[in-house]
Structures are given as structure tokens and as C-alpha cells.
Amino acid sequence: MKPFAFIAAFWLVIPGLASAEPSQEIDALVAAGLKATGIEPNAPATDAEFLRRTYLGIAGRIPTADESRAFLESKSPDKRPELVDVLLDSDGFVSHQFNYWADILRAQTRLQGIRGNAGDPYILYLKESLRANKHYDDLVRELITASGDTWESEAGATGFYRRDKGMPLDHMSLTVQVFLGTQLACAQCHDHPFDDWTQKDFYQMAAFTSMPSFQLRNGVSVEITDKSADLRRVQMYLRRQTSGANDTASRAIGQILRDTLGFGIPDAGTGTIRLPKDYQYDDAKPGDTLQAKTLFGGAVPYDPAWSSRSRDVDSPNSRDAFADWMVSPENPRFTKVIVNRLWKRVMGRGLVEPVDDFRDDTKPSNPELLAYLEKTMVALDYDMKAFVRVLYHTQTYQRKANGEDLEPGVAYQFQGPLLQRMTAEQMWDSILTLKLADVDAYKNPHDSGIQHAAYAKLDAMDASEMISFIDEILDELKGGSSNIGQVYAAFAKKVGAGDAYQQMAGGQGMRVMEVAGELSPEQRQVFVQRGPELRRLFEQGKRAREVGDTARAREIFVKAQSLRKEMGLDPEKIRRLLQGGGGGAPGRRGAGGPPFVRASEMVSPAPPGHFLREFGSADREAVENSCLEATTPQALEFLNGIVDETLLADRDARLIKGLAAAGDSAPKKIEFLYLSIWNRLPRAKEIDYLTEYVRGTKEGNAYHDIIWAMLNSHEFRFIQ
């Protein structure tokens, strides 16, 4: 089927839209906005500009040389919509969308208070939801009504609440900021200075999702879950065992049990909240209990049945009612915010800026266009992929990029998309596209081994069954001087998690190699034991070299060499294991970033100092915390770091291999490099100049110079 026929058929089934072609309608509305302000639209983008922008925008990376060539040489009149559709169904789309939502929702691998990668179930849930193209209203509803224990299967969405457990006020203000584009943060402490909301309004809103929080018993904090009562009994039992030889084991098991069973989000949403003691306004008294009430939009009547604190999903609770209100098309901001976000994602700037600060007097740069986008989203039933497909098919998207400075707060009429710097993730994933055979081959399984297995096993037990289960482990460990690692290993074996603990200990980099069959269990063992020492030596050596102390660097390097020989692993494997950041203790902060996998498959957030963080990838502490500012370490990274270390020194890199295979003539090789890095064909003048450069370069590798120069250029880091 021709793509156009498909697209036309697709649009015809959208009910409620005046036009059969929303992309054209959008172009007409943009044209009207431009005309009203006397601005000319930009010229159409070239195929090469469209190609690179679209790969980066949808798949989150630059195209390979082959992909570039195929598109540029294609004679199909529909090649642009075809490319959009292919990329929207690619793995890259899921990866790139995940980075975006992880930044908005602050998804982290680690969660406050729980050891292990307790954020993994949430991360996996988000990825699966994006892969399945879950409609936006369904996704938001699932997040708001999430319940279950952290390690229970199918309870990944609880990460939404768990992320901010114990902070119901912050959580509500962030929820309203993210989904309704409305800033309530000020109202946490005082009446809102710019809008009509009072502090009381804010508390009434927070009453919808406020829920029972931590209970502290004997200095051990646990949350209210289905297993709380059993868990407390078992903890009391273990406390009595902590004397003498079994001390370490009892403590360690107590920790594992708490991490496994002690965390969850109960179903209850009672719809009430108590005002703080220092409440300072006349509209209510400190300590008063308030009932849930919405700030704007339709009223949600308070239902006394919510207060039953029932743990039954089917009984009425305030979080269901809040979700209904949130995702209702009658909610005046729910749809506006998501269409404005996605418009910005495609075009580089929102119709309203900032995207999370809508106010009653907010004027979109083109109000008719925003209204039409809302209508389109509703007609598409909140299918985000179908919605961005409409945007990518517009002529507005397909114009030349605009490179002028825009001050915040100035209305922009979209004569073309905005020139953007690649995000940290786009840049890292693009470097990997130049390095790896298949950049999407590795997917992080996010299966936090021991806890999932332990939960599955222990959830079915009552307290006395758990106690006998624990006794068996304690018996097994008796006599030996058990360290924590041994206790973990014994526990993992007992719950059928096999070597999950060992895998965690080895970190992700090691896991990647095991999956690929490149590492035997013996080799893994050796690396777990000696790897950290070797890593330290290499780091010291590198530092010494960087500060110009070559004698010390050499001395350290000799030491490292002999340790490596003792370990009996080949240098290449060692290099990859070390780059993987593995070898740390499980859950140790910053440990466990895989070596060369896409940003979406790494630990979240990327460790401080990592390339991603250097280029502004978010720490995922605040909403949309990623940053595109230029910094000096970024320049140093490209001048003296990643280009030479990751690409030029790697004979197996896709780019280096492809260069060798690109034919013997300089023009052929130059063309290959242009298609690979800048994703366009070189101009005749460029070929001439660079051919001359290659001929005149007597020492060193002229092609490496060209690669380096292309990657150190604006044409690489900016998206036109």
C-alpha cells in the first residue's frame, strides 16, 4: 500500500475533525499566524536536513551512512512520510521517548530508603507502556491509581508514588505541574502570588492522593503494605536471633526482607488531609482536616465512602476520582499541556512557554492552532504516536530551521522549527551509532534478580512459614564465618534467584558480556574479585598521564599489566569490563553503568562525570532537569577525549571499518564520512579541499583528522 493512501485512509476515520488532513489544517493555521504578524515562512528543508532532523527527533540518533544514502538516493515522492512512519515504529522511538519521560517523571534506578535497583520495575513499566503506545490518558490514569507492593509483578506504575513517598505535598504539586502545566509549588507555603489559589486550595487538592505514610518500628522504617503485619512479626523474631555467630546473618536477612516486602503503595485514597500546625490563614484552623476538592475544572463531590481506608481495589477511593477528573477532556488544561509538550518536542518550542506554567492569562503564540491541536488529540483518543505523526507530516516541520535568538516569553510564529543542540542522549546515542554494529541490540532487562524472586517466594508465606524458611538459611550458614555476600548468596539460592546476586555484584557491563556469551562464570568470578583493584590502578595511571607525570603513569601501568596477567583475561575484555563500570557492590551509587549501550539502557541517572552528565543529561531530581548549556568540559571531551578514545582507537568501530571498506579513492572515503557524521553528501568544493588535504598529509592519518574535525563542528552538534 502506498503510504499516502494509508495516511489518507487513516485520517478519514478520525471523527470530529473538520478536515480530512490535520497536517494541512495545521499548516494553514500556522500560515495565518505568520501572515497576521507579517513574517515569511522559511524555505523547505533539504532532504538531508529533513533526514538528519527526523532521525534525531524520532529515533534519537543520527542515521548510519547506509541509512543516509538510502534516503537521499530514493526517488520515491513519498519518502519523507515513509521515513517518519518507519522511524515511529522503531526501537529508537521507544528509547528516545523514554529519555524524555524519564526526565519529566524523574525515574531513577535507585529509590530512597530501599537497597537494590528498586526503581527498575517503574522504568520497565514506562518502557513497556511506550513500546505498546499506551494512550496518554490511560497512562496518566494508571500512574495516579497505581497500587501494589514494589516488587509485585505488574505493579511497576507504583514507582510514580514511591518516587516521592512521604512527601505528599511535593508529589501533588509535581503531578499538577507535569500533567496540568500548573505551578502550585508556592502554595505549599503561602497563597499563590500570581493566580487566585490559596494555600487551602492546595491542601484540598493534595487530599486526593495523600495516603498513609511510613510507620517506624524499633528504628526500622516500613511502609504499610499487605505484608506489614507479617513482616513485623518476622523482624521481631530476627531481632531475638541477633546474638553471637548468627548476628551478621540475621541482620542481613532482616534487611533483605525489609527491602523485599516492606515497601508498597496501598490502594487507599481517603480524600482527606490535615492542615499543618503553622497554617497561617483565616480560612481554616491549624490542624483542621480538609476534604478533597479540585482547583479548577469540573467539581468532584467528596464521597464519605473514600474514608474507609479499604485495601480493596474495587471499593471507592479518592485516587480513582482524581484520575477521572484529571484525564477528562473537560479538564481545561490536561489536553492543552500534552499537545503543547509534543508540539515543542517536534518543533523545538511550545506555543506556550514554559510548558509547565500555564496561567489564566496565558496567551499562546497562536491560540487557534493550540485549540485545533487539542481537538486533534481528543479525536485521536490521546494516541501520542498518531499525534506526533500528524506533526511530522506538516510542511511547518519540513521547513528550514530557524537559528535566531529567541528570548523567553517572546511569541514565536513557527516560520520553521528551531535550531537545536542535540540533547546529551542524542549525542551519546549518535556516537554509538558511529561505533556499534547495531545500536539497538542491547536492552536492559531491568529484572532486579534477587528481589523479584524473593518477593514471589515470600509473598505466599505467612509469618510462621517465613520464620521456618529463615531458620533453614540460618542453619545452612551456621559454623561458617558468614559475610554479607555469603548470606546474600545463600538467600538467593534459597529463593531460586540462582546467581542473581552475583550478577548484581558484577554490574551491568558484565551482564552485557554474559548475555553475549563472551564471559565464562570463572572469568566473571575473577573480575568480581580483582576488577576494582585494577580499575583503581588504571584511573590513577590516567590521572598521572593527564597531569603530565609520565614517570608515575608508567610505573602504575606496569603494575596494572602484571595484575591483568595474573587475572588471565585478555586486554580487550578487561577494557570493556572496566568501561562497564562493573565490579562495584550491588546498589553502590554510580556503579554498574554498561559500557556502550544507549542512554535509555543505562543506570538512571547516569553517574556524575559520565559523558551524558557532562552534556546536561538530567540527574532526575527535578522535573525536566536536563540542560543544553555549553560548558568547558564538553569542549575538552571532544577535543581530547571521546573522539580519539571511543572511535579513532577502535578498529572495530562501524565508522572505522566502513572507512576501510569505502573504496580506495579519497573522494569515496570522504563521501562515506559525510554520510556517516553530517548525514549529507559533500559538496564538490569540500571533496576537492579534503582530497587535497589527504594528499598533503604525510604523517598520521588524514581521515582521522577529518573525522575529528567533523565531530568538533557545529554541524555535528546542532540539528538544523
Next chain:
Amino acid sequence: MRTHRHLLQADEPTRREFLTRAARTLLGVSILPMSLGAVRAEATAKATAKRVIYLFMTGGMSQLDTFSPKPEARDVQGSTTVIPTSADGIRIASSLPRLAKQMHHVAVIESMNSNQGAHEQGVYYLHTNYTMRGTIQHPGLGSWISCLAEKANPTLPSSVVINGGSRIFGAGYMESKFAPLPIGNPSAGLRNSRLAHGVTEPVFQRRLDLAQTMNTSFLSRIDNKKTRSYRDVYDEALALMKSEDLKAFDITEESSATRESYGDSAFGQGCLLARRLAEHAVRFIEVDLGNWDTHQDNFNRVPDLAADLDQGMGALLGDLATRGMLEDTLVVLATEFGRTPDINGGDGRDHYPKAFTCLMAGGGVKGGQVYGKTDAEGREIAENKVEVPDFNATIGHALGLPVAQEIFAPNGRPFTMANKGTPIAIF
């Protein structure tokens, strides 16, 4: 247009000449001491400090469980206990034993007040001295100092942020040359500041030249703040590469005893790096310590965090004093807000911007004093309220900067470092 052949025929340049030329060719500018012309006015006051080390406690440090305990108010104090300090009449939490020995250097500012009770907004206010608006990005303190003070070391940046989160407070509406240099991992220092393995200076030079030529077409089409900011950071990077002072970033130069004294944490090692940078005339060095958001389990978590704070800051004050540097180095401890006197159901404390505590030491500040006062339970400020702009104006005042000097943003609006704040009398 110069070609690579031209360069290969050139005489072997000295390192400094070579890099100076490299910068000029790649970026269209040469490395010169920064000149601000009209912006910089004469200092308004006599400087008591030459540089600032700014320690920021992200998440909201509990004043009650650190520097402003209220042991007589049992209900608000919880299980936190106190110890006497080297300053008469000042008690602090017993989880801060090293700092207790340094309090004679420290002014405790107990009457801090902010109107921002959420993290992002609160951190923004402390760092930029303006409240967060959707329509403008204000520069951080480091950028103000870079803009208003002469560079003291021509080859190092004026301002460095260590362990900052992902959104450090950059130049905002100022040009990005005033932005601080971020260091993500203090033990690794400044990475990639030497030529890559196997790359010689002539090769580096010809690559820079080639990049310049290949960039021509893009530059002729697009020149905006984003692209200029990359020109600026390449400029700064090449200046750093030729710096004689790169060792300032390398804490492995320190003895292992010194490194251990600052503690094994990223914060402690960051404090040590800050001291080295201060020695090399960097004007503003921020070191962050996170996770103070103790809504839950406050009485276990604060002592954990305090251990890192105590060791890092305690060693820093001691070390600066021993080296005679505390006299002209202002050490600041700040946080976005404090925490509630009331203890919540999760044994934690919630946000409390109404009355909290920050510290200043050295740099002409009179040590061993408490400035401002709160009531018996720490709920209300009783005396000498210090608002955020007053606090930041005090920092500028110590450096002798013209804190009321107007700077114009591109939208034409005037801003000042002090934002109407008045320096407080702690000198």
C-alpha cells in the same frame, strides 16, 4: 584561508604560542584577559575576601539537627543531642564534632528567611538571588562574580561548581563566558585537559585548522547565542590546556593523609579540590552535598549526612586557617530552606523556609557569633531577619563588588547582584 601545509612549514611554535594561535584559528577570537569595559565599575567597598567557597546543602538542611538546636524545647528537638563548641555560648548537634572545634571562625546566621518552599524554586532563589520566572533565566552567583570581578588567574575559570546537579546555575541572560565550570567527580578532576594519547601538538593544530575550515559554511549561515556559547567554551578549553595551573584540579597531588582528613565522600574530596582551586585564585567555588530532604527518618539520616559535612567542612576550615588563607577566603554554608520544628508521622521534618540557618566564616567575618534570633521553638524569627537577597548581598559586599551596579538583560531590564538586599553586619 590558511591551509594545513602552511602550518606544517611553520617553525615549531612554543606551547603557549601554539595554543594561542589554535584558539584564534578555531574560534575567531584570541585568548586575552577578559575585558568588560563599561560593565565593571569601581568596587564600592573595601574587600575583606578575595574568594568564596560556597558549600550548598541541597534538599533543605535541618537547622534544628545541625547548627541551631533547641535542646530546651524537647518536643521540637527530638532525639538530637548537642555539644559545646570552641565559641562561647554556641552549641551544635553532637554529630558535628570537628566543626564544633572550628566554630570560633564561624558566624551562625540563625534568622534566614525565604519565601520559596519548594526545592527547585528555593535552590534557584538562593543561587540567583531572584525568584524563578518562566520568562527569564537569571545568572547564578558564580556568574555575577565572574562578571563583576577581574579574573585573578587568567588561564583558570573564575567560577567552578563541584558535585552540582544537572542544572547548575549558569550565565543565564549573560553571555556564556561567565558561566561556571562544572566538575562532576572531584577525584577525577578536570578530565581531557591534555592531548589524547598518540596525538602530537602539530596533529592537534592541523585538526583545529581543519575544523575551522570545515565550520566556515555553517558559521556563515548561523550566528546566535547557542552557537557563540560553543565558541566561548572552546576558547576557555584551549586556554585551560595551556594553563600552568592545571594541577589545581588534581587532588591526587595531595598527600594521602590530607585526602583522608577531608573524608572519603564526594563532598569531602570536593572541599579539598575547592581549597586547591582557592589557592590558584579561582574566585568562586561551589561544592554541593545532597539528600537533605529528610521528610522521613530525619534522626537517622541527618547524622549520616552530618558526618560527611562535618569531616569535609571541618577539615576545610582547619586547613584554610593553618595556611593563613581563611583571612581572605569567605566560606559560606547555605541551603534552600530549613525544616519544620514539628516532627511528622514518618519521624521526619518537612520544608520550612520561614526560619532557617546558614553560616559564614573567614573572609573578614567575625567568628564565634550568632546573628539573628528565633523564638524558643525555632518557629518564628525574633530578631534581625535575613532575607535571601541580604545574604547574597553580604557575599558580594565581602568581595568588595559593586552589588548595586545595574546589568541589562537582552530584554532591556536592569538587574543587580544584590537585588535590593542589604549586607548584614557580621564583619
